[in-house]
Amino acid sequence: MSDQVKIITTEDGSHSLYHEGLKETYHSFHGAFKESIHVFMLYGLDSWIINNPNKRPLRIFEVGFGTGLNAWLSLVWAEQNQVPVLYHSIEPFPLSEEIYSQLNYGDLDDGIFHYKPYFNRLHKIEWNQGTVVSEYFNMKKEKTTLEVVQLYPSDVVFFDAFAPSKQPELWEKPLLEKVFESMNPGGIFTTYCAMGKLKRDLKDLGMKVETLPGPPGKKEMTRAWKL
Known part of the structure; x- marks a missing residue:
């Protein structure tokens, strides 16, 4: 895998x-760091805590551990907000240490620099x-695929697979339904x-779908709520 990236x-x-x-x-x-913060922290975790100020722990499921950026930012978020997080991520093709050890996310923001060793x-x-x-972050990452993984109840889903044009199978309705059924109400x-x-399929599953402003360089993104 690493020879392909x-x-x-x-x-x-x-x-x-x-x-x-x-x-x-x-x-x-247009910006990996800004994209993750916008799509998954701002419109994911921040939105969840506004609507669930007293619910603990927060259970997150991520499709695509990838570089680990979303997981690391979620750890920083959990520590800063003192919200216990149970994080479940899947990745069939983990990166080698040669690759991930060179990634610079911990050097980008002085305010979270001391969380760098966690990456x-x-x-x-x-x-x-x-x-x-x-203290506030527990994680289980599995070297597996969405097709076969056993899902736990989740409060927030980070759907961060490669684009539908590259991995269309992950965006088909049966797998979206699998994720939907594992989600907690709200x-x-x-x-x-x-x-x-994608938005039509999520609506067909019974979700409230929102088209929101996208991160830098992208006009729109999608967020959906399980009613």
């Missing part, structure tokens, strides 16, 4: 990866078992994708 620098100075086999980047060229720890923890990573499904078919 190379590190690139996006417009906000943060790293991403380019997958040569898929001819696709892991994040937006490599997230990559190094054992696969397929739950691990206490920090749960949030958030993704960078704004494809019309």
